Amino acid sequence: MQATSALLRWAVAQGQLLATQWEPPTDLSPFVGRSRSAKAVTTPLEVDHILALVRALPDPRWRLAFQLMAAYGLRPEELQHLQLRDGRLWCTYEKVASRGKTKPRALRLLPCDDWAVEWKLFSLCQFYRISGDRRLEGFAHSPDGRQMSHGRNKEGGRSP
Numbered sequence: 001m002q003a004t005s006a007l008l009r010w011a012v013a014q015g016q017l018l019a020t021q022w023e024p025p026t027d028l029s030p031f032v033g034r035s036r037s038a039k040a041v042t043t044p045l046e047v048d049h050i051l052a053l054v055r056a057l058p059d060p061r062w063r064l065a066f067q068l069m070a071a072y073g074l075r076p077e078e079l080q081h082l083q084l085r086d087g088r089l090w091c092t093y094e095k096v097a098s099r100g101k102t103k104p105r106a107l108r109l110l111p112c113d114d115w116a117v118e119w120k121l122f123s124l125c126q127f128y129r130i131s132g133d134r135r136l137e138g139f140a141h142s143p144d145g146r147q148m149s150h151g152r153n154k155e156g157g158r159s160p
Contacts, residue, residue, distance in 0.1 A: 001032050045070070051115060064124065071116035072107045082107075082125070089122050 005024040011017040025031075045053075050070050057063040065079055074091065081093035085106075092104040109116045 001028055047112075047115065054119075064121075067116075067119050067121055071109050071112075071119060071121055073110050074107075084122075084126055089125060 005028055008017065008022050008024045012019045012023050054063055054067060054070075057066060065076075068074055068079060068082070069076065072089075072091075075093075078091050078093045081091055083090045083092055089107045090104055091107055093102070094104070095102045
């Protein structure tokens with residue numbers, strides 16, 4: 001808003017635009033956004049809550065999804081973009097933001113207690129990929145085992 005106002009003032013001062021039609025108001029406060037109130041402090045899940053939820057989830061797809069998010073700090077969207085590559089678990093999700101976009105990355109366990117290591121998530125993902133266990137199809141991997149997904153193919157439709 002301020003840049004546009006400055007450009008209009010300059011054009012009026014140079015005689016390129018009529019002041020009666022193009023002079024911006026001197027007070028821009030009604031047109032400029034207000035600062036937001038302070039964000040509420042969030043409380044992360046405690047280890048006991050994470051472990052209790054893992055034990056309580058009866059569906060292996062949801063249990064694996066939650067374990068992956070808790071252990072690697074993944075966003076739910078990133079679960080659709082996991083791959084087993086070069087003996088590691090990778091996330092190929094590219095989040096676009098004003099500062100650019102993220103690049104595919106090899107995942108590392110968050111520096112937390114041993115509970116995440118004990119889950120052996122890479123081995124679990126590798127097992128389901130190799131075994132073709134269809135219980136996880138639609139969440140953890142495609143039928144060919146190459147890309148772990150959330151039941152959508154590249155065209156946006158449901159996987160078979």
